[in-house]
Amino acid sequence: MKILLFVLLLLSFPLMAKDTIVFGVHSTTAPLEWRDNGVDQGFHVELIGQIGLLLDKDIVVRRKTFQKLLTDIHQPDTDIDVIAVVSPTNVRRRLTQSDPIYATHAKAYTLQGKDFIDDWSDLAGKRVAVKNEAFVDVFLAGQPQDFTQVTVDLYETGFQMLISGEVDVVLAENFVARRLQPKYPSVRSASDALIFGAFTFVSNPKNAEQLRQINDALRQLKISGEYDRLVNKWFGMGREKVDITSTQQKMLLLSIVISIISAIGMLYTFSVSRNLKYRSEALVLELQQRKEAENKISLLSQQFQAVLDGIPHGMTIYDNNMQCLWSNDNNELLTNSQFKSLDGAEFTLSERVLAVIKNQKSMIADMGYLAQYWQVQIHPIADNQAVVILEENTEQQHLRRANDEASRLASLGELSAGIAHEINNPTGIIIHSIALFAEAMKDLQPAAEYYQQQNPFWLIAGLESKAAVAEMVHSTEVIEESAKRISRIVNDLKRYALPHLSSHHQATNLNEVVNVALRLTSNQLKRFQVELSLAEPSPIINGDAQQLHQVMINLIQNACNAIESGSGIITISTYSDKKAAYISISDNGSGMDSATLKRITEPFFTTRRSHGGSGLGLSVCSRILKEHHGEMKISSTLNQGSQFVLMFSLINEELKLATSIERSNSAESNQ
Known part of the structure; x- marks a missing residue:
């Protein structure tokens, strides 16, 4: 009986140990260890709290500096029982460690604009800041280095030295660096993970039994799913739970009971039979659990394979x-x-x-x-x-190129509008001045004739006065006409470059649309013979003149590209019937085959890709015609030419009359 009491006393000894665990915390690193409104919280703090509940012990959180915690944990008489630190995956600390708690890594950080660090060789010759006794420092201990290691007390000190130019690189743990980077925006991540590590609970060897209890509790939290809940709470992710260790713990407990009963020699047969019964039940339960786990894993594997097979890439x-x-x-x-x-x-x-x-x-x-x-x-x-x-990503590439082309065209439009404005001012001065010269020549002509009679040998610019005066009158007329032509082209260009408003449709003269387009493309058309036939009176439609200019310019340019210089004929005409108004533009160029004709209005389709064509011109024209409720009919024969006919609805008579009056008033105001 005394022996039994002694054995029971030994078993209850762990329960009589101190009922408090002092947990040392050294940082304010969210989401691991931090303080909000004076309350200690974070993954490590909440995890050790759950362990305390399982062990029926109170948890006291005590904050100290990192160096103080490391110094204290090495002292047998320390007031700190356990701390959470990072250890490299391939290096163990001299202190007693628990199972891994959570994985992390360290990588290189540099200033913005500096070179990336692809591997350890890129650190050669650089000054590298390493936190003293951190897991990076533990990993580097005893290893050959091609760089100069600068020891700092905190990762934040390393960031400050990096900004001040005292070091070139900081090797920092991921969670700490993520917290510091918003405070130091000039510091950026410059490498992939260089060192992998894991958080573990660490204690002085004298507390090995206590750490064993903590480790057992940690495993139980992982089995029960509480660990996954904490991971999901603080990191947003968890892991699968397969309970394959509970049976082993039960077996161990039963083995201890059997050993005690065997040692005291009491109820041997009964204990053995009960043990066999429990063991049989446990084995059956274990087999059942393993089958369920295998079924779940098999189902998960099939689902994962189905997801992979269904990925479109x-x-x-x-x-x-x-x-x-x-x-x-x-x-x-x-x-x-x-x-x-x-x-x-x-x-x-x-x-x-x-x-x-x-x-x-x-x-x-x-x-x-x-x-x-x-x-x-x-x-x-x-x-x-x-x-x-x-x-x-063919479509993305085409869209990117189309966007670049649209940006260039928009810039060109803005530039054209600015140039037109700059040209218009001196052109107006020329027109105003040449009008004065023309009036002056009328008044000077009698004086010149009189002076010629008095001095028969008088010459003006090497010409007789009569011929010279006639030449000057002709020159003023040519200058005035040329300046007015410049002014018309500039005004057309300014109207073409105006911002487009899709709802700004009004009465539009089709003949004027054609004339503006011809003036804007006159430089290209001078190499070809242009046959023009415009209906009188001009057909009037409801539309946006600027957009219609764009359509006509595009069709004229396409016709120029389709025929050879010197031998081409471009025919443009306007006409109407009772229901519709038409613009026709035809050429005797290379024409198109049936395959090209079917795709001619598709976005990005072009036969002139090698000459810089974007394949958007006719697509944009088609869109503009749809907005005007119009149609475009295309007919083409290979090596004979093409014809484009644009059809629009005629405007009603009241709006046509209002437009005519408005144009008359505008002409009078211009005069």
Whole structure:
């Protein structure tokens, strides 16, 4: 009986240990350890609190500096029982550690504009700030270094030294750096993860038994799902839970009970039989749990495979021997000789994949195949493995080019409007001045004739006075007419460059639309014979003159591009019937085949891509005609020419009369 009491006393000894765990906290790093309105919170603080509940112990949070915590935890008489620190995944600290709590990593940080750090070799010759006794410092201990290590007390001190130019690079843990970067916007992340580590609970070796209890509680929290709840709360992610250890703990407890009963020699047979019964039930339960877990894992695997197979982009996984481990695509395009970079460089799949696996750095490249565009992404996913993702982005490339072309055209329109304004001012001065010269020549002509009679040998610019005066009168008329022609072209250009308002439709003279377009394209048309036939009176429609100018200019330019200089004839006419008004433009150029004719109004389709064509001209014309409730009929014969007929609804008589009056008033005001 005394022996039994002694054994029970030994079993209850852990329950008589101190009922408080002092948890040392050194930072304000959200979401790990931080304080809000004086309340200690964070993942580590809440996790140790849950462990305290399982162990029936109070948790006291005590904040000290990082260096003070490290010093105290090494002292046997310390007032700190346990702290949470990061350890490199391949290096263990001298202190007693728990199971890993949460994974993290460290990478390089530099000032904005500095070079990226691709690997350790890029740190050679640089001054690198490392926090004293942090997991980066532990990882680097005893390893050869090609850089100068500058020890700092805090990562924030390293950031401050980086800004002041005292160091070139800071190696910092991810969670701390993310908190500091908003305070130091000139500091940026300059590398992928260089060191991987994990948070663990650490205590002095004298508290090994207490840390074992903490570790058991930590495992129980992971099994119960409470750990996943905390991870989801503070980090937004969790892990799958498969309970395969509870049976082992029960077995261990039963084994202890059996050992105690065996030691005291009491009820041996009964204890053994009960133990066998419990064990059989536990094994049955374990088998059932394992089958359920296997079924869940199998279902999850099938779902994951279905998701991968349903991804619209090609995905392939290779190892370092270029063996295809998995794919949802046939991969023929990746090895096609026509599959090249946009700059024409050859693409060798094996070289790119092996480089990504070796450097552990992703690669993204835009590629071309015939008339298509593709994007290739290669990412390292595991030891000696990489995933290749192939995505077609032909439409995005076309839209990007169209946007660039539209930006250039918009800039050109703004520039044209500005130039037109600048030209209009001196043109007005010329017109005003030449009118004065013309009036003056009328008054000077009698004086010149009189002086000629008095001095028969008098010459003006080497000419007889009568011939010289006639030449000057003719020159003033030519100058005035030329200046007015410049003014008309400038006004047409200004109207063409005005901002477009889709709802600004009004009575529009089709003959005037044609004349404006001819003036704006006169430089291109001078190489061809233009036959013009305009209906009188001019057809009037309800529309936007600026947009119709754009349509006509585009059609005239297309006609010029379709025929050879010196031998081409372009015919333009306007006419109407009782229901509609028409503009016809035809040429005797190269014409189009039936395949081209079917696609002529498609966006981005062009037969002049090599000459800078964007394939948007006729598409925009078609859109403008739809906004005007009009139609465009196209007929073409290869090597004979093409004809474009634009059909519009006629305006009603009242609006036509109002337009006529408005034009008359405008003409009188101009006079």
